[in-house]
Amino acid sequence: MLDDFMWRAALAGVFVGLAAAPLGCFVVWRRMAYFGDATAHAAILGVAMALMFNLSIFAGVLIVSLTMAACVTMLSGRGYAMDTLLGVMAHSALAVGLVAVSFISGIRVDLNAYLFGDILAVGKNDLWVIGGGTLLVLGLLFWRWSALLTATLSDELAHASGIQPRREQLALTLSLAVVVAVALKVVGALLIAALLIIPAATARPFCRTPEIMALVAAAIATLSVTSGLRAAYFFDTPTGPTIVSLAAGLFLLSTIITQGWQYLRQR
Amino acid sequence: MPHSMNRGTPLLRATQLSIQIGGQQILEDINLALHCEEIVTLIGPNGSGKSTLVKTLIGAIKPTAGSVAMDAKRRIGYVPQRLHLDPTLPMTVSRFMNLPRRHQRVDVQQALANAGVEALGNAAMSQLSGGQFQRVLLARALISKPDILILDEATQGLDHRGVADFYKKIEEVRQTYRCAVLMVSHDLHVVMRTADHVLCLNGRICCEGKPERVASSPDYQALFGDQTAQTLAVYQHREAAHAG
Numbered sequence: 001m002l003d004d005f006m007w008r009a010a011l012a013g014v015f016v017g018l019a020a021a022p023l024g025c026f027v028v029w030r031r032m033a034y035f036g037d038a039t040a041h042a043a044i045l046g047v048a049m050a051l052m053f054n055l056s057i058f059a060g061v062l063i064v065s066l067t068m069a070a071c072v073t074m075l076s077g078r079g080y081a082m083d084t085l086l087g088v089m090a091h092s093a094l095a096v097g098l099v100a101v102s103f104i105s106g107i108r109v110d111l112n113a114y115l116f117g118d119i120l121a122v123g124k125n126d127l128w129v130i131g132g133g134t135l136l137v138l139g140l141l142f143w144r145w146s147a148l149l150t151a152t153l154s155d156e157l158a159h160a161s162g163i164q165p166r167r168e169q170l171a172l173t174l175s176l177a178v179v180v181a182v183a184l185k186v187v188g189a190l191l192i193a194a195l196l197i198i199p200a201a202t203a204r205p206f207c208r209t210p211e212i213m214a215l216v217a218a219a220i221a222t223l224s225v226t227s228g229l230r231a232a233y234f235f236d237t238p239t240g241p242t243i244v245s246l247a248a249g250l251f252l253l254s255t256i257i258t259q260g261w262q263y264l265r266q267r
Numbered sequence: 268m269p270h271s272m273n274r275g276t277p278l279l280r281a282t283q284l285s286i287q288i289g290g291q292q293i294l295e296d297i298n299l300a301l302h303c304e305e306i307v308t309l310i311g312p313n314g315s316g317k318s319t320l321v322k323t324l325i326g327a328i329k330p331t332a333g334s335v336a337m338d339a340k341r342r343i344g345y346v347p348q349r350l351h352l353d354p355t356l357p358m359t360v361s362r363f364m365n366l367p368r369r370h371q372r373v374d375v376q377q378a379l380a381n382a383g384v385e386a387l388g389n390a391a392m393s394q395l396s397g398g399q400f401q402r403v404l405l406a407r408a409l410i411s412k413p414d415i416l417i418l419d420e421a422t423q424g425l426d427h428r429g430v431a432d433f434y435k436k437i438e439e440v441r442q443t444y445r446c447a448v449l450m451v452s453h454d455l456h457v458v459m460r461t462a463d464h465v466l467c468l469n470g471r472i473c474c475e476g477k478p479e480r481v482a483s484s485p486d487y488q489a490l491f492g493d494q495t496a497q498t499l500a501v502y503q504h505r506e507a508a509h510a511g
Contacts (some may be wrong), residue, residue, distance in 0.1 A: 146366060153346060154350055157345065159326050160345035161367050162326075199354070
């Protein structure tokens, strides 16, 4: 089964969706969308570093994304206007990364694959790395879930319950870097943030508790990935953007349904 | 007064606390002790460091100097000033009650009942009124059966009636749970009625003691000006009613 590239692609996509969706819920709840963008865009710089120092792409991306996430987390406590700062970092990381990749001569780099993903090229080794990363992120989120939720509600409430909000933030930062590293091959640096945010935003109107929202988001992400993969194969379109387009379609549908229902109820 | 007689070792003691934030001195030389079943109230103008002091007592801010001592076995229940719940985060009352630790259903129900919101277990947090929301915060603080209940201006945004009801609830809760209460308040005459001990804060403790003593102190009158006469009148009126 793993010898078939379509199966490998589908598995990789489902893994990434399963890790990204619950993490994406926290990104949405904590208003960290730009934070996700900055971390994901830094991945291109990671690719350049990996090629330069002959590291695996996964390791290069993980190191740079982690550094980026840590920098943003540290700066966030120091009174800068956060959205401006993140805007600066997100786009600078992308620009500097692209410049750095162009300096690497001798190797033909398929930049599109890193920007938009190349899910059909997922090999067996990639699949192990992606599966391992997914398990790591899900394990970390499961372990810290209650503490993370409490810290998301309020720093003081967390402190009063003996939880250190800074430490919980670190768990999120780490998870985000891992998700970026494993999702790069699947949807590419430019669209990773979409995979985090869109399923969570789609799930929100139908959920009463945070746990249900995480589960519904995971289901929506899985559905988007698998159907996006089929659609891309069928229509011969780029896979990453097709997956995200389908997720966006589901979001639109969810919004129309809930808005329409509210409208009908008010009449 | 029964509360002043049962002194002994305090549940919580802050010694010579001093707090600087960003090079600015917020609090200086704060000493306070909280004893069993005692209601201590912090009053003070805006920016006097009341919330900073509360955050230091619950461990959210590390003091620049001095210390907070509490028996490790003692539990704190904390009711924040307000809680901003992001609209993207779905949360029911019963889920909120079980954060961060899960509790038995009966315990959740009991805490909700003691806070006067027993019917709201299945409601979404976003649908609660201001008063109901504060009651649910109180219920969550009660569920771990605290020895110390700390409230940071928990009645902000409530109307007159809501404020009075909320404080009545606090009195009941203090008796049910036999816990000490430390609260920050703006509602001067409620403070004067319910507190055993009042601390008047303005960067440092400028006066403290029994409510009637604080209310008649010149420091307090300088800080609160025209409000005081009225408050004092209310207080003395009550005293007279009790005597008669």
